[in-house]
Amino acid sequence: MAANPIELQPYSQLSDEDCRQRIINAKRTLGERLVILGHHYQRDEIFEHADFSGDSLKLSRKAANSKAEFIVFCGVHFMAEVADILSRPDQISILPDLSAGCSMADMADLPRVEQAWKELSSVIDPDQTLTPVTYINSDANLKAFCGDHQGVVCTSTNAQKILEWSFSQREKVLFFPDQHLGRNTGAKMGLELDEMVVWDYDQPMGGLTEQQIHQAKIILWKGFCSVHQMFKPAQIENFRKQVPAGKVISHPESSYEVCQLSDYVGSTEFIINTIRDAEPGTDWLVGTELNLVNRLHQQMKDQQKTVKFMSPTVCMCSTMFRIDPQHLAWVLENLVENNVVNQISVPTKVAKSARVALQRMLAISI
Ligand code: 13P
Ligand code: SF4
Numbered sequence: 001m002a003a004n005p006i007e008l009q010p011y012s013q014l015s016d017e018d019c020r021q022r023i024i025n026a027k028r029t030l031g032e033r034l035v036i037l038g039h040h041y042q043r044d045e046i047f048e049h050a051d052f053s054g055d056s057l058k059l060s061r062k063a064a065n066s067k068a069e070f071i072v073f074c075g076v077h078f079m080a081e082v083a084d085i086l087s088r089p090d091q092i093s094i095l096p097d098l099s100a101g102c103s104m105a106d107m108a109d110l111p112r113v114e115q116a117w118k119e120l121s122s123v124i125d126p127d128q129t130l131t132p133v134t135y136i137n138s139d140a141n142l143k144a145f146c147g148d149h150q151g152v153v154c155t156s157t158n159a160q161k162i163l164e165w166s167f168s169q170r171e172k173v174l175f176f177p178d179q180h181l182g183r184n185t186g187a188k189m190g191l192e193l194d195e196m197v198v199w200d201y202d203q204p205m206g207g208l209t210e211q212q213i214h215q216a217k218i219i220l221w222k223g224f225c226s227v228h229q230m231f232k233p234a235q236i237e238n239f240r241k242q243v244p245a246g247k248v249i250s251h252p253e254s255s256y257e258v259c260q261l262s263d264y265v266g267s268t269e270f271i272i273n274t275i276r277d278a279e280p281g282t283d284w285l286v287g288t289e290l291n292l293v294n295r296l297h298q299q300m301k302d303q304q305k306t307v308k309f310m311s312p313t314v315c316m317c318s319t320m321f322r323i324d325p326q327h328l329a330w331v332l333e334n335l336v337e338n339n340v341v342n343q344i345s346v347p348t349k350v351a352k353s354a355r356v357a358l359q360r361m362l363a364i365s366i
Contacts, residue, residue: 004339005334005337005339005341006330006333006334006337006339008326008327008330008341011326011327011329011330012326014325014326014329016045016324016325018329019045019325019326019328019329020045020325022329022332022333023049023325023328023329023332024049026329026332026333026335026336027049027332029336030070030332030335030336032067032068033068033069033070033335034068034069034070034072034332034335035051035052035062035066035068035070035071035072036049036050036051036052036072036074036328037050037051037052037053037054037059037062037063037071037072037073037074037075037079037083038050038052038053038074038075039053039054039055039056039059039074039075039076039079039268039320040053040054040055040268040269040272040289040291040292040295041075041268041289041291041292041317041320042074042075042291042320042323043291043320043321043323043324044291044295045324045325046074046323046324046325046328047074047291047295049074049328050074054269055155055156055157055267055268055269055270056079056082056136056137056155056156056157056267057136057155057156057157057158057267057269057365058157058269059073059075059079059083060079060082060083060086060136060155060358060362061362063082063083063086063087063093064086064087064362066087066091068091069090069091069092070091070092070094070335070340071083071087071091071092071093071094072094072096072328072331072332073093073094073095073344074096074323074328075095075100075320075323076095076100076101076102076105076317076319076320077095077098077100077101077102077105077344078102078105078136078137078138078139078140079136080093080094080095080344081093081139081140081344081346081354082136082140082358083344084344084345084346084351085140085143085346085351085354085355085358086355086358086359092340092343093343093344093345094331094335094340094341094342094343094344095323095342095344096323096324096327096328096330096331096342097322097323097324097327097342098342099319099322100319100320100322100323101319102137102319103225103226103319104135104137104177104178104223104224104225104226104253105137105138105139105177107177107221107222107223107224108134108138108139108142108176108177108201108221108223109139109142110139110141110142110145112201113132113142113145113176113221114145115201116174116199116201116206116221117130117132117149117174119204119205119206120174120213120219122205123205123210123213123214124172124213124214126149126174127149127150128170129170129171129172130170130172130173130174130219131150131151131152131166131167131169131170131172131173131174132145132146132149132151132152132173132174132176133146133151133152133153133154133162133163133166133173133174133175133176133182134146134151134152134153134154134175134176134177134357135153135154135155135156135159135175135176135177135178135181135182136153136154136155136361137177137178137225138153138176138177140346140350140351140354141350141354142176142177143353143354143357143358144349144350144351144352144353144354144357145353146354146357147352147353147354147355147356147357147358147360148353148356150169150170151166151357152165152166152357152360152361152364153357153358153360153361154181154361155267155361155365156181156251156252156253156266156267156268156270157266157267157269157270157365158361158364158365159181159182159185159252160185160188160189161364161365162361162364162365163175163185163186163189163218164189165364167217171217172216172217172218172219173217173218173219174199174218174219174221175218175219175220175221176220176221176223177221177223178221178223178224178225178253179198179220179221179222179223179224180224180225180228180252180253180254180255180256180259181252181253182196182218182220182221183196183218183220183256184252184254184256184259184265185252186217186218187256187259187260188265191217191218193256194215195215195216195217195218196216196217196218196219196220197212197213197215197216197218197219197220198220198221198222199219199220199221199222200222201221201222202222206219224253225253227253227288227289227315227316227317228251228253228254228255228287228288228315229254229255230311230313230315231250231254231255231258231287231310231311231315232255232257232258232311233257233258233261235285235310235311235312236248236258236261236262236285236310237261239285239308239310243283243285245282245283246282246283246284246285247263247264247278247282247283247284247285248261248262248263248264248284248285248286248287248310249262249263249264249265249266249271249274249275249284249285249286249287250262250264250265250286250287250288250310251265251266251267251268251271251287251288251289252265252266252267254287254288258287258310262287268288268289268292271286271288271292271296272292272296275296275300275305275307276299276300278305280303280304280305281303281304281305282305282306283305283306283308284300284305284306284307284308285308285310286307286308286309286310287310287311289315289316289317289320290309290314290315290316291316291317291320291321293307293308293309294309297309
């Protein structure tokens with residue numbers, strides 16, 4: 001590595017267009033040494049540079065199969081961690097802005113999950129009865145916890161398959177951090193709402209009685225996505241009044257009530273494919289992040305499809321939005337100069353256990 005990495009500060013003075021040219025040039029110079037992965041929530045000025053785009057599952061597979069020396073992840077922190085865990089030791093995973101986290105992922109941490117496990121062990125035997133399942137939107141050490149406790153990772157695409165597998169192993173599931181994905185998936189599998197209880201990590205014993213714990217099939221962590229919680233049943237009801245033949249499609253991080261009222265529920269990739277494959281002239285109300293919906297709206301115009309955002313207020317994922325052309329140009333130009341900046345490197349021991357849970361997921365969700 002060269003002694004002095006190029007500093008970030010001067011890039012803040014550059015226009016998006018200047019950065020665009022620099023990104024294109026750096027990509028050309030780096031060639032096959034580089035792969036850029038872009039999540040669907042990325043802004044257009046970033047998305048256009050992605051070699052592969054996708055939802056969390058698709059991008060984790062791309063990271064696992066990539067041969068590139070540098071994997072630049074235009075997404076959020078947990079995604080770059082997954083890329084690091086699943087790639088070869090000599091590959092380097094980079095997040096262009098280290099402050100691009102996920103507020104939902106931050107709602108669960110190892111001390112609180114370990115505390116929950118310990119408290120639950122006074123009522124049930126967790127090792128015999130409980131499969132820990134972490135949504136991929138979580139810290140690497142929670143994936144490691146699942147790897148170490150016969151548990152698994154899931155994404156919004158494979159959550160049902162993963163829960164089916166989990167119930168084939170043990171009778172109950174501890175699901176974190178997103179209560180909504182857990183509840184919506186459990187309901188789809190036929191579980192009653194009172195079989196899915198919420199573990200409030202701020203209260204002793206999660207705020208649950210012993211009876212509730214004994215009766216629960218899924219113990220849901222009290223986490224949520226601040227973007228998807230903005231979608232409300234009233235917004236769907238209004239749309240249905242205005243466009244009776246219209247279709248509603250939502251991401252499963254939305255509330256149970258919103259998902260129940262939706263015609264389709266699925267991952268970002270599922271949402272895009274469903275609308276793309278629909279009949280020309282159809283109308284859609286979409287409950288997921290704004291950048292994805294705006295892009296679909298533009299792309300579908302040719303087919304006379306209308307694509308409308310569910311909420312009347314702007315709900316962008318502010319952390320996804322932190323990845324901007326200035327940061328991308330900065331990391332790429334550093335790579336051209338043989339400087340690695342913003343590497344995401346999961347400690348070996350954590351990565352080893354997390355890999356167990358991730359590879360289990362990939363094997364189950366084939
Ligand atoms: P997907 O895996 O569906 O892309 O979801 C990731 C995410 O963070 C949604 O908020
Ligand atoms: Fe996290 Fe929500 Fe942003 Fe997805 S949309 S990355 S869950 S904060």
